[in-house]
Amino acid sequence: MAKITMREAISQALMEEMDRDPKVFIMGEEVGVWGGTYAVTKGFYDKYGAARVKDTPIAENAIIGGAIGAAMVGQRPIAELMTINFGFSAMDYIVNQASKLHYMFGGQFTLPMVIRAVGGGGRQLGATHSQTPDAIFAHFPGLKVVSPGTPEDAKGLLKSAIRSNDPILFIEHATMYQVRGEVPEGEYTIPIGKSKVQRAGKDVTIVTYCKGLELSMKAAEELSKEGIEVEVVDLRTLRPLDMEPVIESFKKTNRAVVVEEGWKSYGVGSEIASRIYEEAFDYVDAPIIRVAQKEVPLPYNRTLEQAALPQVADITAAVKEVLK
């Protein structure tokens, strides 16, 4: 096992798939000469050239719409949204076209495309540039939404996404590119649509993903010192949602906290909590608690922004609350 950063993991996945399949190409803002705003595609332009690493104009509709068209005629484009917030500028293409064309035309063609998007708050970028709108995108059948929390998962899931014949939104977190983790040597993929227990425990189930995983693992560590053993289930894919490991864990612990960075209302936590109530009602020992972002647009000021974002302390408090 090699220990690498999230950035390296994503970069390796892209490179390995580009080397494997000439149909794979990248298009997006500043992916080429600049090397990617988050330096994920650094060196790609020199290695693969302008035809496979396409610097686009600032034109999100042309980027996502263009990827859809190229995918429909048989290529495997990876479209990059510099941040997921700019996905709103291309909302129609993502949720109204990519997610529906295969179905609406009776499966005549496929859309083997990946939209890589950087999301998340915590960098003082202000309200329009700091969002975690994952749940919105996960609302739409026909689109798959993947959002990994470890380098190992990022690499394996991205490789699967590139090989998949469906449109996949792959959401990375802006503050996690330096996160380090062990990654298997050599070639591997991880199936899309499989949740995973990232930490075993018996007292409370935490269900989370992406940035929430980082926070939850820290919370679990702290709680462990106090004798509370938390089981952390990482969704990894928001749609299709794999509830099996969640339900299995819940049947053991009978208590759950759901942790997400996005807003609580109509969010991932709402979905998970209701699925637990529906599928394991007889096992519920305490109301499920959702830890999420305060219901405000994120402010620039650092103290206020941090107060709005879910923190490790919010998770530990929630775990203690469900144990009461």
Add this chain to the structure above:
Amino acid sequence: MKKEQQLDLYYQMVLIRRLEERGAELYQAGKIGGFMHLYIGQEAVSTGLIAAREDRDRVITAYRDHGVALNCGISANEVMAELLGKATGMSKGKGGSMHMADTSRNMWGGHAIVGGHLPIASGFAIGDQYAGNDNITICMFGDGATNIGYFHEALNISKIWNLRVLWVCENNQYGMGTAVDRASAVTEIRQKAEGYGMKNGQVDGMDVTKVYEAAVEAMKFVRESSQPYLLEIDTYRFRGHSMGDPERYRKAEEVKKWQENDPIGIFNKQLLDKKIATKKALDEIEARVEEEVAKAVEFAEASPEPAMEELFTDIYAD
């Protein structure tokens, strides 16, 4: 332009430069966070442009907005306080560098979604037309913003509805690291107005006098004819796109060449050559600015953080 006005423009340009230089230091020191896009090199653009407006004319721009804010009369104190995220900033520390606005001065904001504010600018003009006044909306944006759909939708509607919008493209040759000719089908942005049958012009953005004169003329046209106009102003940013830009996409010689065309240096020389000001007078302006910026930093640092309750204010009006 009268002598006093010229000296005032000089003062404004130097103020933008010095305030941002201090801002860059404070950013490096970790006192300013987020994205900060410096206007250094482009000072003549908004200074000349906004000098030509009436107070009732509205100004809206992108995230590269510190200069525009100062030109609109927002104090250095407030700009610096907003950069530091303090309660005394004009957006109460909630907006930061990219979101400076003071509607009492008809500065309707820095906006961070590229091109996103252009249809809103059309909307200002729709509102003013509906109200029956002849206010102008001055909408500034970058070269990169002319490749997104928002630009085209906004220009088209402004033409068919006879809206009083002065569209101002600050062509600083790059959208982030992408040179204009790599992103835009035409490299003269003004040509895009032709497609909408819109009157247009182009001016050297390193010469504040030329910018001012072009702006006066364009605004006269917009006000009197009730027609939009697109003014392309050619300029260059001397610093990176935002703080921490590795600048791999342009050569040092190119930057150096443009820096020799420093808009402040050019204006300084004009004022001396035409004997509009003495060196002493210009030095005094420099000294006044230094003091004003130092005071602004002091003010901002001494200002309180926004109260925690502020997190939940301004979400809704009702």
